[in-house]
Amino acid sequence: MKIELAENYGFCFGVKRAIKIAEENTNAATYGPLIHNSKEIARLDKDFKVGLVEDFQTFQPGDKAIVRTHGIVKDELQALKESGVDVVDATCPFVTKPQEIAQEMSEKGYSVVIFGDEKHPEIKGVKSYATHGALVVTEPKDLEDVKLHERVALIAQTTRKVEDYMEIANYLIPRHKEVRVFNTICNATFENQDAVRKLSKRADVMIIIGGKNSSNTKQLFNIAHENCSDSYHIEDEKELDFSWFDNKELCGISAGASTPDWIIQNVVDAIQAGVNS
Amino acid sequence: MKIELAENYGFCFGVKRAIKIAEENTNAATYGPLIHNSKEIARLDKDFKVGLVEDFQTFQPGDKAIVRTHGIVKDELQALKESGVDVVDATCPFVTKPQEIAQEMSEKGYSVVIFGDEKHPEIKGVKSYATHGALVVTEPKDLEDVKLHERVALIAQTTRKVEDYMEIANYLIPRHKEVRVFNTICNATFENQDAVRKLSKRADVMIIIGGKNSSNTKQLFNIAHENCSDSYHIEDEKELDFSWFDNKELCGISAGASTPDWIIQNVVDAIQAGVNS
Numbered sequence: 410m411k412i413e414l415a416e417n418y419g420f421c422f423g424v425k426r427a428i429k430i431a432e433e434n435t436n437a438a439t440y441g442p443l444i445h446n447s448k449e450i451a452r453l454d455k456d457f458k459v460g461l462v463e464d465f466q467t468f469q470p471g472d473k474a475i476v477r478t479h480g481i482v483k484d485e486l487q488a489l490k491e492s493g494v495d496v497v498d499a500t501c502p503f504v505t506k507p508q509e510i511a512q513e514m515s516e517k518g519y520s521v522v523i524f525g526d527e528k529h530p531e532i533k534g535v536k537s538y539a540t541h542g543a544l545v546v547t548e549p550k551d552l553e554d555v556k557l558h559e560r561v562a563l564i565a566q567t568t569r570k571v572e573d574y575m576e577i578a579n580y581l582i583p584r585h586k587e588v589r590v591f592n593t594i595c596n597a598t599f600e601n602q603d604a605v606r607k608l609s610k611r612a613d614v615m616i617i618i619g620g621k622n623s624s625n626t627k628q629l630f631n632i633a634h635e636n637c638s639d640s641y642h643i644e645d646e647k648e649l650d651f652s653w654f655d656n657k658e659l660c661g662i663s664a665g666a667s668t669p670d671w672i673i674q675n676v677v678d679a680i681q682a683g684v685n686s
Numbered sequence: 687m688k689i690e691l692a693e694n695y696g697f698c699f700g701v702k703r704a705i706k707i708a709e710e711n712t713n714a715a716t717y718g719p720l721i722h723n724s725k726e727i728a729r730l731d732k733d734f735k736v737g738l739v740e741d742f743q744t745f746q747p748g749d750k751a752i753v754r755t756h757g758i759v760k761d762e763l764q765a766l767k768e769s770g771v772d773v774v775d776a777t778c779p780f781v782t783k784p785q786e787i788a789q790e791m792s793e794k795g796y797s798v799v800i801f802g803d804e805k806h807p808e809i810k811g812v813k814s815y816a817t818h819g820a821l822v823v824t825e826p827k828d829l830e831d832v833k834l835h836e837r838v839a840l841i842a843q844t845t846r847k848v849e850d851y852m853e854i855a856n857y858l859i860p861r862h863k864e865v866r867v868f869n870t871i872c873n874a875t876f877e878n879q880d881a882v883r884k885l886s887k888r889a890d891v892m893i894i895i896g897g898k899n900s901s902n903t904k905q906l907f908n909i910a911h912e913n914c915s916d917s918y919h920i921e922d923e924k925e926l927d928f929s930w931f932d933n934k935e936l937c938g939i940s941a942g943a944s945t946p947d948w949i950i951q952n953v954v955d956a957i958q959a960g961v962n963s
Contacts, residue, residue, distance in 0.1 A: 571860045578867075582855055583848045588867045590859050 410684050412660045412677060413612070415604035419673060421597030421666035423501025427478045430499040431459045437473035438462040440489070441530055443499065444478050444667035445623035448645060452669075468494045478667075480504045480534035503595040504531055507564045508538040510591050514562035515539040519589065522546060522557070524577045525566025529624055532566055548573075549580035559586040567595040568625035568666070570602065570632070597666055598625055605629045605663045609636035612661030614653055617642045618676055619665025626665030633663070645672055646679035654684050687961050689937045689954060690889070692881035696950060698874030698943035700778025704755045707776040708736045714750035715739040717766070718807055720776065721755050721944035722900035725922060729946075745771045755944075757781045757811035780872040781808055784841045785815040787868050791839035792816040796866065799823060799834070801854045802843025806901055809843055825850075826857035836863040844872040845902035845943070847879065847909070874943055875902055882906045882940045886913035889938030891930055894919045895953050896942025903942030910940070922949055923956035931961050 420428075424444050431443055431453050438460040442450050453459040459475065465485050468474050470493030476486065480500040489496050500508075507523075515521050521543035525532040536543045546552055561581055565574045571594055581588045609615050615633040619626025621644060633640040641653060654660060660680060664673050697705075701721050708720055708730050715737040719727050730736040736752065742762050745751050747770030753763065757777040766773050777785075784800075792798050798820035802809040813820045820841075823829055838858055842851045848871055858865045886892050892910040896903025898921060910917040918930060931937060937957060941950045 575856055575859060578855065578859055579852055582852060582867050582869060584869075586869055588869070590855075590865045590867060592859060592861075592863055592865070 410654055410657050410660055412662060412680060413608065414677075415601070415608045415661065415663040417597075417600040417604040418663040419666065419668050419670060421595065423478050423503055423595070424667050427499035427501065428453070430497060431475055432457050434473060434475060434497050435459065437475050437497065438468070439475040439477055439499075440465050440468070440481060441477045441479070443475060445620040445626075445665070446667040446669065446672075447620065448672055449667070449669045465489060468492070470494060473497060476500050477530065478504065479529070479531035480508060481530070482534055482537040483508075484537065501567070503567050503593070504534070507535045507567070507591065507593040510562065510564055510593070511535050511543060512538040512540060514589065515541045515543065518558065519560045519562040520544070520557035521562050521564065522552070522577070522581065523564050523566070524569060524574050526624060529566065531624075535564065546577060549576055552577070552580055557585065560589075561585045561587070562589045562591065564591050565593050566624065567593055568598050568628060569594055570628050571599065598628070601625070601629060601663065601666065602632055605632050605661075606636065608661040608663065609633040609640065612637050612659045613639065613657040615640040615661045615663070616676065616680070617663050617665070618644070618673055619668045620644060623665045623667050626668070629663050629665060633661070637661070643676070646676045649676070649679055649683065651683040654680065687931055687934050687937055689939060689957060690885060691954075692878070692885045692938065692940040694874075694877040694881040695940040696943065696945050696947060698872065700755050700780055700872070701944050704776035704778065705730070707774060708752055709734050711750060711752060711774050712736065714752050714774065715745070716752040716754055716776075717742050717745070717758060717762075718754045718756070720752060722897035722903075722942075723944040723946065723949075724897065725949055726944070726946050742766060745769070747771060750774060753777050754807065755781065756806070756808040757785060758807070759811055759814040760785075761814065778844070780844050780870070781811070784812045784844070784868070784870040787839065787841055787870070788812050788820060789815040789817060791866065792818045792820065795835065796837045796839040797821070797834035798839050798841065799829070799854070799858065800841050800843070801846060801851050803901060806843065808901075812841065823854060826853055829854070829857055834862065837866075838862045838864070839866045839868065841868050842870045843901065844870055845875050845905060846871055847905050848876065875905070878902070878906060878940065878943065879909055882909050882938075883913065885938040885940065886910040886917065889914050889936045890916065890934040892917040892938045892940070893953065893957070894940050894942070895921070895950055896945045897921060900942045900944050903945070906940050906942060910938070914938070920953070923953045926953070926956055926960065928960040931957065
């Protein structure tokens with residue numbers, strides 16, 4: 410069986426940047442997981458003494474707090490800064506942008522609609538910047554009984570599928586005088602999605618590696634599964650089941666934006682060893 | 687055979703308003719046809735001495751010039767006013783709006799894209815307000831080899847089909863940082879289109895009445911024809927061919943926004959008389 414990596418996969422600009430920031434700020438703690446990959450979080454803790462704090466009120470004056478790639482809620486960032494905590498911001502610049510858009514559009518009187526997962530930290534953060542509130546939706550149905558202004562600003566979670574985003578835009582545009590559609594889906598997301606789409610059309614089995622709570626990894630899995638019914642989402646090589654590869658000729662591999670290369674390499678090595686054993 | 691009128695058809699708000707303005711301004715001339723209906727233009731000339739001038743330079747100081755529902759090019763409006771001509775503006779307010787949007791968006795640095803017919807007077811007018819120029823397109827293909835800014839403002843001709851407009855929006859949104867989609871298709875257009883869609887699904891033959899150069903009438907005809915292959919676009923009852931009604935049970939009728947009720951009535955009467963004779 411041949412193993413082929415997607416043309417684009419794995420760590421994006423924002424994740425690489427955040428890990429570099431964490432490695433340069435030892436003896437610190439991130440507020441929430443820096444990225445959605447527990448293995449990499451454990452490595453940062455072990456090798457760089459960058460811990461993890463889940464409640465921001467445990468930070469004390471003088472502590473060093475690293476803000477995760479997904480950003481945090483505006484009030485909490487403000488409170489951290491005001492409490493004398495040394496804040497190091499590792500928010501991905503592609504997430505800062507939708508935060509700024511949410512604030513500006515809300516202040517200008519637009520109804521702000523965010524396409525994404527209400528429970529995802531990125532979206533909690535972006536929503537908190539909409540001064541007059543925002544509506545978070547995942548499908549056009551969520552907009553059916555909602556009253557919005559004539560002018561609507563539409564923002565997407567950075568890791569969403571553009572086709573799904575267009576469905577929301579297509580619902581809103583005929584119903585409102587103006588819809589400002591901000592394309593906040595990041596390029597790395599586009600590129601990884603495009604690459605997995607191509608590869609999964611040719612592959613007999615697809616392995617998508619990444620955190621089970623990673624939004625962009627889940628999107629990659631969905632795209633792979635649309636084209637290749639034998640698609641699997643795993644966090645590391647321990648989850649592999651070698652029966653998946655029986656009578657397969659081409660195994661395609663991709664990984665989410667928060668999956669480090671060393672985990673991907675472990676998976677590739679394990680498949681090769683397992684299939685050949 | 688039963689004859690049924692669409693739930694909404696004919697004169698829109700802007701056309702009614704323009705005709706009222708013309709009837710109140712006798713001994714005047716419109717610059718270009720006031721509306722796209724030659725029969726109604728002839729009636730205004732005969733009954734209200736409102737003539738028709740095709741070249742704006744023939745207006746002399748003291749003349750009364752009525753600006754047509756579709757609006758005119760910005761520079762010509764300015765020149766008319768400066769030359770001492772008494773300008774009466776019958777531009778439909780739903781056309782003034784896209785003119786204003788084109789100007790504001792162009793001045794704010796957006797690439798302005800107009801979905802419509804480059805040769806239509808409304809679009810010539812709207813385009814002229816885009817200070818730094820605008821691109822007029824009729825289908826996504828027209829955008830393929832074009833270089834636009836990261837931020838794009840999209841405007842539609844008031845009489846276009848919303849489904850076609852969405853195709854342009856869907857092409858632009860994934861390719862640009864921000865697309866401001868202005869829903870400038872007017873409600874009367876929506877309502878007349880919706881009504882003709884419903885009726886043409888039930889009818890055996892559809893008659894669409896309106897000027898052959900009327901954009902909104904052509905759209906109504908296209909919608910009718912999608913659902914009912916025996917659809918015909920006529921300007922008045924003289925164009926009827928009674929063989930169209932052979933063995934038909936339901937004849938649906940609609941009319942463009944510039945078609946006066948008296949013409950519609952003439953057509954209905956003629957069909958009834960012809961079929962029953």
